[in-house]
Amino acid sequence: xxxxxDRFYLHLLSRSDLIKSDCKEKNLEVDLEKKPTIDFCKFLxxxxxxxxxxxxxxxxxDQDWLDYISNDFFKLYILxxxxxxxxxxxxxxxxxxxxxxxxxxxxxxxxxGKGIGGxxxxxxxxxxxxxxxxxxxxxxxxxxxxxxxxNYIARGMKVFKTEKIFFxxxxx
Numbered sequence: 237x238x239x240x241x242d243r244f245y246l247h248l249l250s251r252s253d254l255i256k257s258d259c260k261e262k263n264l265e266v267d268l269e270k271k272p273t274i275d276f277c278k279f280l281x282x283x284x285x286x287x288x289x290x291x292x293x294x295x296x297x298d299q300d301w302l303d304y305i306s307n308d309f310f311k312l313y314i315l316x317x318x319x320x321x322x323x324x325x326x327x328x329x330x331x332x333x334x335x336x337x338x339x340x341x342x343x344x345x346x347x348x349g350k351g352i353g354g355x356x357x358x359x360x361x362x363x364x365x366x367x368x369x370x371x372x373x374x375x376x377x378x379x380x381x382x383x384x385x386x387n388y389i390a391r392g393m394k395v396f397k398t399e400k401i402f403f404x405x406x407x408x
Contacts, residue, residue: 240403242399242400248371249371251362259355261351263317265319268311284340311329325341335371336365336367
């Protein structure tokens with residue numbers, strides 16, 4: 237049975253447009269993963285995306301993963317709370333524009349509802365603008381966490397494109 241989803245593309249054109257999160261959680265730390273491994277990247281993708289229909293990379297071979305994470309345009313950042321893995325984001329730099337895409341972003345289920353998503357998104361945006369870019373952008377859809385779009389908008393991001401996608405979930 238065919239199903240439709242709405243996809244939203246959002247961007248922030250200036251660091252000064254960022255509305256920082258007022259997360260009250262303590263002992264949060266975000267670090268660049270200097271030597272990401274294929275297995276770790278697969279784990280993050282599968283676990284964070286499990287309930288949100290992240291499927292496109294499940295078909296990737298180890299070589300696909302290695303090609304992706306070995307490029308200079310890719311950066312992986314890890315969120316920990318009290319030294320426990322809480323979430324992550326991936327940044328993809330495009331030197332032609334120059335821009336930064338937040339390619340994947342999410343937190344583990346046990347950390348939902350604590351404002352940590354806003355904290356992590358704030359970090360992703362600030363980290364992106366440290367690279368002298370013209371914009372940071374992301375896309376989300378109606379399959380993602382119900383607060384995803386709200387979080388992007390709450391941080392000051394603006395929708396610049398929407399599209400409706402039709403697909404058969406059984407074919408994925």
